[in-house]
Amino acid sequence: MSEAPWLTIIGLGEDGPAGLCNASRDALAQAACVMAPARHLSLIPDGAEQIEWPVPFAQGVDLLMARRGQPTVMLASGDPFWFGAGTTVTRHLARDEWQAFPGHSTFSLAAARLGWPLEATVCLGLHAKPLSRLRPHLAPSQRIIVTLRDGDAVVELGTYLEQTGFGASHCVIMEALGGPRERVTELPAADLSDGVASHPVCVAIEVRGEGRPLPRVSGLADDWFAHDGQITKRPIRAMTLSALAPRASEHLWDIGGGCGSIAIEWLLACPSLSATTIEPRADRVALISANATHLGVDRLSVVHGAAPAALENLTPPDAVFVGGGLSPELIHSLETLPAGTRLVINAVTLESEALLVQTCNRLGGELMRMEIANAVPIGPKQGWRASFPITQWSHTL
Template identity: 60%
Template sequence: MSEGAPWLVIIGLGEDGPEGLSPASRAALERAEIVMGPPRHLSLLPDLGTERVEWPVPFSDGLDLLEGFRGRRVAVLASGDPFWFGAGSVIARRFGPGEWRALPGVSCFALAAARLGWALDRTLCLGHHAAPLTRLRPYLAPGVRMILTLRDGEAAADLGGYLAGLGFGSSHLWVMEALGGPRERVAEVRAEAVSEEFSHPVVVAVEVAGEGAALPRASGIDDTFFDSDGVMTKRPVRALTLSALAPKPGERLWDIGGGSGSIGIEWLLSHPSTQAVAIEPRADRIALINANAAALGVDRLQVVAGHAPQALAGLDAPDVVFVGGGLSAALLDWLFAHLPGGTRLVANAVTLESEAQLIAAHAERGGDLLRIELAQAAALGPRRGWKAAYPVVQWSVTL
């Protein structure tokens, strides 16, 4: 190994083994002292006369093992393009940029699109080999095309059942085994009819169809998407609240008084890079929050049990705070004393006592004060009239 040259090379290997490798990848394999990878990848290689090391389970143990080979010429095998839902980014985070180089192969997404003639730039590509199927929920709408990696062959039937259970059973699935290799097989089936067994590795292309309910992309999705014990920010007020919270990519929300989790969940639905923490003292409502978050595909919602402000200690600082329950002068004082300048705060009040606190806080600290009064048509004897909801006072301020 020449001085200053990377000791580690990450090679994307397809199901056709070394036949599909570029000349650079072949040369890197031939120069390697150690070839490391999952058993399936190693089995695709001929005898190269090099030491072979199986990547252990769990995956993190392999990083420690690889660390011990530092200074020797090591080739790590990964599937297709190692930086598209693969191991490449994890390895790159562990080792410095001068220690490794990557020689990617053809991704399974490219192979799947090529089999179907789909435009890859207009197809949703998702890695679900280690993720719950519920994370698909925000994307499910008739006409959507997606390509998914799955953990194993049995997961194809799980995917079909999941889609059928949401009313998308007529979706078309193309289940693709061992793309690019001699075992390649493509089976076309409707989601509600997946029954045969498939072998790993599996990629599934989906064209969504059916009468299932698609999640709206605007704030204020219908209340029926949430399970609730009755304590929930209702759709019109939730839409106005999300507008005031104004989520941006990468921002973190504290949702104090999580209730059913609707505010935090819609915050997370706004962009895949957003983060949210729901603070809720009641165990039954924590269960509701977790169930709603999982059902709507945002299980990344963090839930903290306890009362604010005590439960806030030690949490990563937020960009935005919503106070939907447990409002008090002490809580507001704590937030202003402990959070950095520029943090946005939105608080809703329904009772006269909490409204008075927001009016006083507005007078002392500025910001915007909004009174939301809504009425809905309802039966009034044989006719109809307006049934007013409790007014909501909303205070928005930047610390």
């Protein structure tokens, strides 16, 4: 018989041990040490050694690992594996070293107060993330529940919703759900600065207002992105993302990022996707990061450097887009990627086009020429103004 796990992770509610299952109570009673934030330690009786979890959080992980093999309980809020600390800790451990007993999550308690179906509600943990992660979800009638850092973050939320044009949204502030300090307050987003909320706090948002919703298909209008003219234009971007064909949990290399539009729209396609943009110009690196944060995908990794040298030691990609900096050396480097990697390269100049034709003849794949023309005034009438044609090569290694 294997030994019992040395670490027990318990989701503690605001009602303290009264809300725990028998297995959680037994683990708490038998622990030699309990590690938790001060608020959680104040909810349990004295007994085992108590260690307050330090700030920053990573220091607490080191303290916990130093106790390896000694019966220890870690207390966390609600469900430790839903926007909680559970995964952060267990990634350092073997599966037989720990066990967990989740409590009621904040999202479940909030939905129970409101009568909202969780499967149709966006749930976000923003206590340590930027409020801009809300941006892709802000559309009239959308329901969102967010956990927040503290009362100041509630005020910041109201300001953010006003700035994005959704100040009319109906908000429900819920403090200390499930405990004796529980308080529920309903306000329009524009009035969130008028109240004082205490930790732990979450806010339910029923989105209303005249703000601009973010479309959920590839090919956002160009004005969603700040740029210096170096941007893959909307129709070409839509066709490029179709060729890249993002699939859940995949990673993209966006080489020659420009303003980051390709990588950003890749990330907007699914929360499980990840991406790295490689850009040689420092001013554009800052622009890419700003665009990613503005559109709610701050998880985009931006590398300042030129390919192929900057590609060393990066997370291997499932797909690669080259929008700038094409060279024979870069092509050779990409050829060494694992089989199954998808490559999509756009070329504008005759020299780059010739390189793609040669590469296609050698490796195979598909060549496509994209030509876009827009109607523009010619005196009192209209005519077509053509953009530079784009040659696209796509290939799976």
